[in-house]
Amino acid sequence: MNMQPSEVLKPNLGTMPEPPPSYATDGAEMPFGIEEMFFSKTDKRGVIDDFNDVFVRVSGFSGEDLCGAPHKILRHPDMPKAVFWLLWNGLQNGEAVGAYVKNRTKDGRYYWVFALAAPVADGYFSVRIKPTSEIHKQVIALYEEIRAAELTEKLTAEESAQRLLQRLRDLGYPNYGWFQSAAFGLEYEARQQALKAPPMMDVVNTKVASQMTQDLQRELAALAAEFDGAEILTANMKIFAAKLDQGRAVINEVAKNYDLMLRDIQGHLKTLLALPQSGGIWSTPEGQKASFMLCGYHLLDEVVHDYEHEKIKSGDPATPEEMHQIQSLRSGYKGHSDDAVSDCVKSALTIQRRIEFLLRMVLGLSTIRIACRVEAGSLRQSAHGLDTIVGRLDDFQDRIETRMVGIQQLATDILDRIGRPQGNVK
Structure with missing residues (x-):
């Protein structure tokens, strides 16, 4: 989800802190299974206050590292600022937002996710899956193009977001809402097929x-x-x-x-x-909106089941408040x-x-x-x-x-x- 609390208050998102230094494993991919799904919850400033075991293992950070830390500690320097500008724009307008994100682990490796983030009562909740559809390959190339433009042309985050939106229009997506609906549908379908799960x-x-x-x-x-x-x-x-x-x-x-x-x-x-x-950035036909939300509903169904199981296994059962937020979403x-x-x-x-x-x-x-x-x-x-x-x-x-x-x-x-x-x- 890569929350950035400072960017909520400042319109210029270009003043991000430098990413963590490189380690010996920089450039290597951190593997995780397509069946694995991890999530995190932040407060309204983007500070992490809940997560599951998969998130801990894949990120390489300990639970102590993550709890109370800004979500941006996972930010990979290859990521365009445009994506985070769009993410925050959607969340602050009450939208559920889907985005491809390249994250960085504690030891300098990377991993790609398709993240579905949404506002909840006291912050934001994000569930992430492994992207495997063909559209992900296009996105990697597109992000490289946009990130290069950011660096060479000194684009602000909003200027970069407008550049990204224009490139999406060139590819046939009228706005970001159309793109995220199409991408999420393809990723959900690819995941179901890879898991040999019956179609919903x-x-x-x-x-x-x-x-x-x-x-x-x-x-x-x-x-x-x-x-x-x-x-x-x-x-x-x-x-x-x-x-x-x-x-x-x-x-x-x-x-x-x-x-x-x-x-x-x-x-x-x-x-x-x-x-x-x-x-606007988020307007989509009702049918596309329904498909997007249904995929999110089924993923959250898995999250609820896995979260309850994980909490019981750890001997620290989920509180009614924790479960209520996920179930409400x-x-x-x-x-x-x-x-x-x-x-x-x-x-x-x-x-x-x-x-x-x-x-x-x-x-x-x-x-x-x-x-x-x-x-x-x-x-x-x-x-x-x-x-x-x-x-x-x-x-x-x-x-x-x-x-x-x-x-x-x-x-x-x-x-x-x-x-x-x-x-x-x-």
Whole structure:
């Protein structure tokens, strides 16, 4: 977690103390098993006040060394200041934060973790796992790049964080929230596979539903674009009508009615489009948020079990207060996940119902289009070219009906995957 108490009070995070001196083992990796999971808790200043045995063994510090020490004693000089700036930014805004961290042991070795840190009542709690996914390799290279920029360009921690966020955007992550959700999901999945543990079906289903929800929004956006593009068809129809000696009023009225119905459908459709994510660091779609929190919930489940077992084995049982904090955090992850899943379900159900309504409105467009075709037939040669416009209307309606049916199916798949709400949802 690498807490830095001095940085909570000072906006410039670039004035960190020098890392501990190198030892003979500097550069060697400290091994630990993928099944091992260690944690620590700090107060609000970042001073360690609780930890488990795995943390003691891997860090190389004794319990006496760790208790009351600032968490930054583990900081490795290869770590970009940007990561800690983001970590503190998230924690101080009440966010659970996931980050890759390279730590330094007491004897100068290093070890990588994926840390999940979150605020608790009187400080911060962090649980760490061994990173094994492919994305970790990309992160190592990215950290080297950012750290080199910090040193050569004398970047402040905030400037470096902005550089890191830009590089993440270059890699396809709109902000850090998107990145941490993707990374945590991959690390959790890789760990489950390495342990040959059965997949957690709630995590699997939520992850799939999250992807479906993003696909659903892309399809809705594409459908909206189709309707925006259709405005030129009615404009062409009106232009064509203006050139007619006979049938001008009829064709113009057809174009007017078609245009009015198009705009009505466009208005309904826009209410289904998700608002663009804010430019903030942590905003993510509900499905991604649910997946992130579910993975955290299952890890905390392991922590609770292991912590109780460790305390009993040591003959120093955990106090009710200690257990309450961990269990409350675990419940919080589950609660956030449940809320996010519920929002996804409600959104899918609303889209499913509203698309059914819009399909009925499209039938009205078909009626107007047929009237246009009939009029084109009655005008014969004088309306040559109107057939082309009607043909384009046919193609347009075929496309939008196909898209709408596909959107309905996606919404149904999401509801089938993560469940339908009980009772009425408006």
